[in-house]
Amino acid sequence: MERLHFHHELENLKITVLNMAAQTRDAFENAISAYVRRDSDLAQQVIDGDRHINQIEVDVDKRALRLLALEQPMARDLRMIIGNMKISNELERIADQAVNISERSLFLSQYPPLEKTAAMDRLMETSRTMLKQAIACLRDLDAQAARAVRKMDDQADEHTLQVLKSLIELMVADAPAIDKRRDKTRRSIQTIIISRCLERVGDLSTNIGEHVAFIVEGINIKHQKIQEEDGEI
């Protein structure tokens, strides 16, 4: 009673979600490049491409629902379907953050650049790494690597806080003319919003890692303290 047809369909679902993950990662990478390089065309490209990622999410939901209803999956197969549905939802939200970043970048590219902050560079790097690692652990179904992603979440939060602090300082700093200060405030707020988007990508990547741990091990590690999991408490 090997269920070849069902397992073939399940394999296709996994491939679709991996493909969606690759497109989402590209969208996020492009959003960061568009912000850093002040590239309006690239930012617009990310915004336009979001529709396609949304469509994949709808497709994944539809196919997963069909497998659940018709195939009555068990054990890891069941977790694979539920997990992939949730992961595609996280990916769609990451792609939305990429759009958000791109929209802010379009605004920022009309003005002179703000002073660079080290915290922003670190935040970009951390969120990129988190997403990359989340996708790698999804590809490899590696629960340990998935746990490593969520350990990075605190770093992302810390960098976001630092960005906020440094931009607030910038905003309150003396400026020669009131108009110039107003522009700087606008740019700073937009940049803070970008930092918030980057931080959200870290959160959503953490969620992906948690879904992978659920698929592989069948346990829910969400809302569980990392120390508890490591047996430190």
Added chain:
Amino acid sequence: MTENVKFAIKNLDFFYGNFKALEDITLELNQCRVSALIGPSGCGKSTFLRCLNRMNDLIPTTRVEGEILLDDQNIYSPSVDVVSLRRRVGMVFQKPNPFPKTIFDNVAYGLRVNGVKNKNLLRQRVEKSLKQAALWDEIKDRLNQSALGLSGGQQQRLCIARALAVEPDVLLMDEPASALDPIATQKIEDLIHELKNDFTIIIVTHNMQQAARVSDITAFFYMGRLIEAGDTETLFTRPGLQQTEDYITGRFG
């Protein structure tokens, strides 16, 4: 809270002649719980079920080693009366097998064999059993008609009523719904949920979704061995062993 163990099976081996059909089965089945036995054809699950009320004794050249304790008493001990054992451990088979008698006489059969002659008592027990088997409302006006005129699903519930009439502790069910349509199957499954309040139920099923729906505990058998047994929800969502996982997800079998 520790549950009451109804059946404690210890190192059970079972042979058909020289063929060892069950090997070293150790398992506890709790009172007022539904335990499902699953596994591919020929894995020994039905043989195991039939060991629990010594139905295999009817097959020549069979042999049992190890122990099966029912309420702490070894059912294979020479002092055990097999007839009274089977009264305590009733059985329902895959294919409904009503006797060619009236509905009433089918249900009353076991009681009469056990010497019950009081007509009032017989009537009371027949009504109670038919109600327990969720059949009373459908057939209360035709108790004196032949049981063979009932539908397949009704016949199976009649067989359950017949088994319940002698007030057993345990009900063994060997694929009780495999010959029934989905609606009749649903009624049997609902019935199992009701009956577990009063009886210990052990069910063999090929239908894993059915095992998942009706049972509290599931035991997976493969090639005469008990591979894994445990809480049904855990076994079907997060089995402990790869072999169980492969079977329930349809990767072998």
